[in-house]
Amino acid sequence: MLNYHIPTQLKSVEIEVKRSRFIAYAQHIQGIVDAKLFIQSLKDKYPDARHHCHAFIGGAPNNSNLYGFSDDGEPSGTAGMPIFTHLKHSGLGEVIIVIVRYFGGTKLGTGGLARAYGDAAKQILQKINTQEFIAMEEVYLTMSFALEAQVRKELRVIGGSVKEVSYGHKVHITAEKPIQNPLSLPYSVEVSPESTI
Numbered sequence: 001m002l003n004y005h006i007p008t009q010l011k012s013v014e015i016e017v018k019r020s021r022f023i024a025y026a027q028h029i030q031g032i033v034d035a036k037l038f039i040q041s042l043k044d045k046y047p048d049a050r051h052h053c054h055a056f057i058g059g060a061p062n063n064s065n066l067y068g069f070s071d072d073g074e075p076s077g078t079a080g081m082p083i084f085t086h087l088k089h090s091g092l093g094e095v096i097i098v099i100v101r102y103f104g105g106t107k108l109g110t111g112g113l114a115r116a117y118g119d120a121a122k123q124i125l126q127k128i129n130t131q132e133f134i135a136m137e138e139v140y141l142t143m144s145f146a147l148e149a150q151v152r153k154e155l156r157v158i159g160g161s162v163k164e165v166s167y168g169h170k171v172h173i174t175a176e177k178p179i180q181n182p183l184s185l186p187y188s189v190e191v192s193p194e195s196t197i
Contacts, residue, residue: 005132005133007028011026032068038096050103061088069083077114081114137176137177137179139183142170142190143171158183
């Protein structure tokens with residue numbers, strides 16, 4: 001999946017179930033290391049909380065190598081999986097949800113826990129703002145001076161941009177463009193796999 005939506009900023013929401021507090025956070029992350037750092041930041045912020053359950057998708061929504069979830073001491077399957085299920089069905093990528101739980105004195109049972117974590121995940125997903133992520137790639141182009149304006153225009157049309165230019169006997173452009181949008185260039189423009197700048 002080349003294009004998908006990602007969170008734009010940190011959001012939080014709190015729900016209460018039988019005096020237990022469930023504080024849900026959603027945040028943009030890139031990869032597993034970012035996810036672990038965010039989880040640790042909430043453990044540091046709420047050191048007295050009983051559980052810090054989470055689920056994340058560290059990249060594109062269809063990249064299962066970057067998935068993760070944890071019950072963090074809750075009964076197996078009652079926290080991480082319900083959070084992950086809502087996250088997976090959201091279609092978002094590069095996102096983590098961490099739910100901090102303070103025990104309220106009344107046991108919820110496995111079904112009650114799964115519902116509470118699922119409800120908190122659902123509510124935070126409804127609250128977050130997103131933007132589209134577009135996968136980009138670098139391209140290296142060599143052309144005559146006469147074609148430079150045409151190439152720059154084509155890059156703008158497909159959503160690309162010029163990153164660097166050098167002038168010698170020819171014009172050498174390092175550009176960035178959406179992976180899914182092909183460049184329509186004159187045959188005399190050379191496209192190379194690495195920079196000549």
